[in-house]
Amino acid sequence: MFGTFCRKGAAHDPDSGLEVEIPDGARVKDLLARLGIPESAGAVAAVEGVIVRLEEPLRDGACVHVLQSVYGG
Amino acid sequence: MKFLKVDMSKRSVQFQEVPKAYVGLGGRGLTSVIINAEVPPKCDPLGPENKLIIAPGLLSGTPLVNTSRVSLGAKSPLTGTIKESNAGGTMAAALGHLGITAIVVNGQAPKGDLSILRINEKGEASLVSAQAYKGMRTYALAKKLLETYGDKTAILCIGPAGELQLAAASVQTTDIDGRPCRAAGRGGLGAVMGAKGLKAIVVDQRGKSADAIADSKAFSEAAKAFAQAIKAHPFSGQMLPALGTAGLIAPVNSMGAFPSYNATKGVLEGWEKVSGEAMAKIITERGGKTTHMGCAQCVVHCSNEYVDKQGKYLTASLEYETIWSMGGMTGITDLDAIAKLDYLCDDIGLDTMSTGVAVAVAMDAGKAKFGDAEAAIRMVEDVARGTDFGKVLGNGPASVGKHLKHYRVPVVKGQSIAAYDPRGMQGNGVTYATCPMGADHTAGNVIGEYLGGALDPLKADGQVAASRNTQIAMAAVDCTGLCLLASFALTTPEGGQAFLAAMNAKFGTNFGPDSIPEMGIKVLRAEREFNRKAGFTNKDDRLPEFFYKEPLPPHNKVFLVSDAELDSTFDF
Numbered sequence: 065m066f067g068t069f070c071r072k073g074a075a076h077d078p079d080s081g082l083e084v085e086i087p088d089g090a091r092v093k094d095l096l097a098r099l100g101i102p103e104s105a106g107a108v109a110a111v112e113g114v115i116v117r118l119e120e121p122l123r124d125g126a127c128v129h130v131l132q133s134v135y136g137g
Numbered sequence: 138m139k140f141l142k143v144d145m146s147k148r149s150v151q152f153q154e155v156p157k158a159y160v161g162l163g164g165r166g167l168t169s170v171i172i173n174a175e176v177p178p179k180c181d182p183l184g185p186e187n188k189l190i191i192a193p194g195l196l197s198g199t200p201l202v203n204t205s206r207v208s209l210g211a212k213s214p215l216t217g218t219i220k221e222s223n224a225g226g227t228m229a230a231a232l233g234h235l236g237i238t239a240i241v242v243n244g245q246a247p248k249g250d251l252s253i254l255r256i257n258e259k260g261e262a263s264l265v266s267a268q269a270y271k272g273m274r275t276y277a278l279a280k281k282l283l284e285t286y287g288d289k290t291a292i293l294c295i296g297p298a299g300e301l302q303l304a305a306a307s308v309q310t311t312d313i314d315g316r317p318c319r320a321a322g323r324g325g326l327g328a329v330m331g332a333k334g335l336k337a338i339v340v341d342q343r344g345k346s347a348d349a350i351a352d353s354k355a356f357s358e359a360a361k362a363f364a365q366a367i368k369a370h371p372f373s374g375q376m377l378p379a380l381g382t383a384g385l386i387a388p389v390n391s392m393g394a395f396p397s398y399n400a401t402k403g404v405l406e407g408w409e410k411v412s413g414e415a416m417a418k419i420i421t422e423r424g425g426k427t428t429h430m431g432c433a434q435c436v437v438h439c440s441n442e443y444v445d446k447q448g449k450y451l452t453a454s455l456e457y458e459t460i461w462s463m464g465g466m467t468g469i470t471d472l473d474a475i476a477k478l479d480y481l482c483d484d485i486g487l488d489t490m491s492t493g494v495a496v497a498v499a500m501d502a503g504k505a506k507f508g509d510a511e512a513a514i515r516m517v518e519d520v521a522r523g524t525d526f527g528k529v530l531g532n533g534p535a536s537v538g539k540h541l542k543h544y545r546v547p548v549v550k551g552q553s554i555a556a557y558d559p560r561g562m563q564g565n566g567v568t569y570a571t572c573p574m575g576a577d578h579t580a581g582n583v584i585g586e587y588l589g590g591a592l593d594p595l596k597a598d599g600q601v602a603a604s605r606n607t608q609i610a611m612a613a614v615d616c617t618g619l620c621l622l623a624s625f626a627l628t629t630p631e632g633g634q635a636f637l638a639a640m641n642a643k644f645g646t647n648f649g650p651d652s653i654p655e656m657g658i659k660v661l662r663a664e665r666e667f668n669r670k671a672g673f674t675n676k677d678d679r680l681p682e683f684f685y686k687e688p689l690p691p692h693n694k695v696f697l698v699s700d701a702e703l704d705s706t707f708d709f
Contacts, residue, residue, distance in 0.1 A: 066387035068379045070414050078414055106371045108588045113393040113404075113691050117590055129391040133589065135372055135625045136582035137382030137457035137556070 067132030069101060086122065093118040095128060106133040138238050138348055141262055143254060145333045146185060146244030150254070150262045155238050161644070163195030165221040165615035166660045167239055168210025172219050173663040178670035182214035182325075183302050183332035185245035191232075191293065191338065192240075194618015198233015198347045201360045201639050203367060203623035205229045205433040207293075207310070208615060212671070213324040214332075215304040215491070215533055216550040216575040219667040220324035221615065225432035226310040227342055229618055231291035235260045235344035246334025251300075255286065258341040267336035272297055274484040274521070275309045275317040278337065283315050286339050292317060294337035296486025297521045299327030303531030304551075305491035306331065309483055312431045312440070318453045319431065322488035323552060324574060325533070342433075351645030359638035364436055366632030367623050377439040377622055378428045382457035383413030385556070388588060393691045394561025396554065397465045399494075399501035400547045403561045403689045407470040411460050416443070416472055424448045437623055443476045452480040458578070461556035462493025467500060468507030478510075478517060485521045487531065492517060494553035495534040502543035545683050550575035550673075559680055559696050560689040562587060562594045566696050567604035571678045571706040573664035579621055581608035597697040605706050613657035658709055665707060675704045 070078045086098055092109045096118070101107045109116050110129040122128065138155045162170055168190040180186035189211045196204040207229035213220035232240075235256065246252060251267040270278055275296045282292055291311060298306035306327030309317040350356045368374045376384050386408055389395045393403035409415060417427045423444045431440030431454055440454035455476055463478040464470060482489045496513050499505065505512035519527030529540045534553050538546035547554045552575030559566025564583030569576035583603045586592040592599050614624045617640070626632035633650070640648050668677075684696040 066391075066412070066414060067384055068375050071379075078418075079409070108388070108590075110388070110391040113391065115392060115587060115590065115594075129387065131388045131391060131588070132376050132384065133372065133585070134376065134385050134388050135585040136578065136621060137385045 065099070065130045069107065069130055069132065090122055091118065092116055092120050092122060092128070095122060096130065099130065101130065107131065108133050139236060141237055141240045141256070143240060143242045143264070144244045145242060145246045145252070145335065148246070148252070148264055150264060152262070163197070163238070163616050164192055164206065164208040164618055165210065165223065165612065166656060167192040167616075168208050168221050169219055169660050169663045169667070171239070171241065172210055172212065173667040176212055178212075178667055179672065180212060182212045182217070182329060187212050187329060189242040189326065189329050189333060190239055191242070192238065193229035193232045195616055196639065196643060197229035197618035199350060199643060200357070200434070202364045202434050202436045203620045204618040205435065206615070206618045206620055207232065209308055209321045209326050211326055211329045213326070213574070214302070214328045215325035216552050217671060218550055218574055218673060219664045220326065220574050222321035222323045222326055223615060224308070224310045224319045224321040225620060226312050226319035227291040227433045228293055228310050228340060230433040231340040231342040231344065234342065234347050235340070236346045236348050240338065242333050242335060245332060250334050251336045252334055253336055254338045256340045258343045260344060260346055270336050272300065275486055276484050279311055279315060279317040282337060282339055286341070288315060289342045291340045291342050292337055295327045295330050296484060297523070298486045298531050299331035300336070301523060301528065301531065302328040302331045303520065303528065304328055304536070305488045305495065305531055305533040307482070307486050307488045309486055312453065313433065316453060318483050320483065320488065322490060323577060327486050350643050352642040356639055356642035359635050359642055362635035363626070363632060363639060366626040366629055366635055367436055370626045370629060370632070372625050373437045373623055377437050380413030380417055381439045381441050381454060382622070383416050383455065383460055385457045386412040386460060387414065389557060389584070392561060392587065392594065394558045394594065395461065395465050395556065396547065396558040398468050398507050399466055399497040399545055400554070400558060400689070401501075401687070403558055403691055405465045405468070405470070408465070410470045411464045411472050411475065416441070416455060419472060420444065429453065432620065435620070437620070439622055445473065451476040452483065455479055458556050459489040459493065462490045462497070463513070465556065466493055466497035467513055469510045469513060470508070471510055474510035474514070478513060481514065481517045485517065487517070487520060490555060491533045491553050492530070494547060495530050495537045498534045498537045498543060498546055499530065499541060501545055502537070502541035504541065546681060548576060549680060550677055552576050557582070557584060558689055559684055560694045561692060563597060563696065563698055564592065564594070564600040564603045566680055566684065567600050567698055567703060567706060568608060570680050570703050571604065572608065573661065573668050580611055583607055585625070595692055595694050597699070597702065600698055601702050601706050608661065609654050609657035611657070612660040613653045616656055616660065661707060678703055
C-alpha cells in the first residue's frame, strides 16, 4: 500500500507489504474493502505494472500495488 | 494595474499604465502575448532585443489561497522557442500587493555590469549596483539581501549559472522562510536574466496598493468555498501534505513509466528507497518537516524540509521531478545524495531537471557509472567552477550529448523530458512533442486519465485529445497564478464553481465554464505563432528517434502516436 494508505493498519509493513487472503474469484474492489479502503478514497490498483479496474478479478498470488490517485507533480 | 518597464541599456525604470491590448491578461497569458507581440522572433535570446517578463497571475495578491505563482517569460536560450516558467514562493503575492501587473525588462547592461532591481513598500523602483554580489551563490545572496532590505522581502535571483548565461540556468525565488529554494527552472531563463545584467529583483512584501476587487463580499465567499474544495480533494488535501509530490514515485514506477538510467528502463531498481513514503519516514526520524508551507497563502503544504542525520537542513523542498532526474535517470538511490544535488542546483541556480538529465546522458555516454553519486556531485560543482565540462553540462542534456557524441538524449526542442516516459504514458509523449515550450510535463500531464481508468497509457488511441485538453486547461491555469497542485480541485463541481465565482467577483466579469478553455487557447495560439515566426514547423513537434525505436521495459513499448496525429493536436 502506498500514499497515505501505507499508514493504515498496524499489520502493514511498508517495506515488505501485506499478505491478504481473499476468496477465489475476488475482485480488486473486494481486496480494497478487505483492506478497509472506502471507494471514496479514490484508490487505484496496479498488478504487474498495469493499472487494473476495480471489477478486475485477482489471481492467486498476485502482487498488487494499492495506490492513491495522483494528477501531476 | 501598471507595468514596470526596466531598460538595462539605459539603466532606467519607469511605471506605465497597462496598454489596452494587455488588459485582462496575467501570468503566462501576459508573458506569452507580450513576447509574441514585442520580441523579434529570430533575435538572440541572450541579446538586448529579448525581453524578460515577470508577471504574477490574475489572482495573485488577492486573499484567494494558492494563487502565488509568478510567471517568467522570454525567448528561451535552451529551446529557441517562446518560454514561460513559473515559480511559487512569495514574489507573486508581493507584486500583487503593489498592483504591479508585470515587470518588463528590456535591453542589456554593459558587459560586466550587474544590478539589483529594488521595489520598496511604497512601490518605488530603482536599480542598484550588485557588483558586490558577483558570482555569489543564491543561498548566500538571499541571506545578504534579506539583511540589507529586511526579512519581509521577496527575492528573485540568479546564481553563477545565470551569470555565466548557461542554457539550463534557473531563476530562483524565496519561499516563506526566505530561502531561494523555489525555481522557475525550465528554459534557461536564468541565462536571460544574467545576459540582461540583473542579479536579483527584491520586492517588499508589505505593499498596500493592490488592484481593487470588484465585489469583495462575493470574492470572500468564493475564496472560502475554494479553500474548502482544495482541502476536500484527496490529492491536495491528503496525499500532498503527507508525502509531497514525491508521492508520485510509487504510482509511476508501478506503471513502468519512470524513465530510469537515461530512459532505458521504466522502473528504477530500488525505487522504494527514494519514494515519497521512504522520504517521509527518513524526515520524520531525523526531525525534519514532512509538511511545510513553502508559498504564500498556501493551504496544501506540499513542501518539506529534508535534513541530514544530525537534523541539519539539507534542502527544501525535495520534489518528485528532482528525485527522478537526480535519482531515477542517474540510478542514484541515496536520498541524502539526491538532496545534496537538489541543494547544489538551487544554490548554483540550475534547473534540477535539465541538470539531472544532463548528468544521466553523461553517465550513459560512459563519463561515469550509473549510481555514482560522487561523480554526479562533482559534475554539478563543475558548473559553478566554470570548467569546460561544467559549461557543457550547464547548457543542458543536448549540449552534453553533442559534446560526448551520444545519441540517446531525451529532449524535445532542446529541453529534457520529465518523469513520465512517453513510451509508458503515450499522452505525456504527445505533450512533450507538441508543447510550444519544448518537453514540459506541467504543460499537459495526462497521468490522472490513466490512473482514473479513462485511458490506456500504452496505446495511441485517445492520447492526442487527452493531451490537447490538458494543455488548454494548464495554459489557462497558468494565467491565474493558481498552483498546479491546487488546480485539480477545479475538476470538482464545488471547486470549479468557486473559482469561477472568485474570478468574476475580482474583475466584475461574467465568465462561464467555457471562458477558461478560451483563455488557454488564446495563450497557445500566441505561443505557436511566435514559434512559427521563429522558424519552427511541425517537424520540430517530434520526440527523439530512440523513443520510436527502443522499446522500454517492462512493457517493451515504443512511442506509437503517428506524426499525423501529433500534427492534429492543435487543430484550432
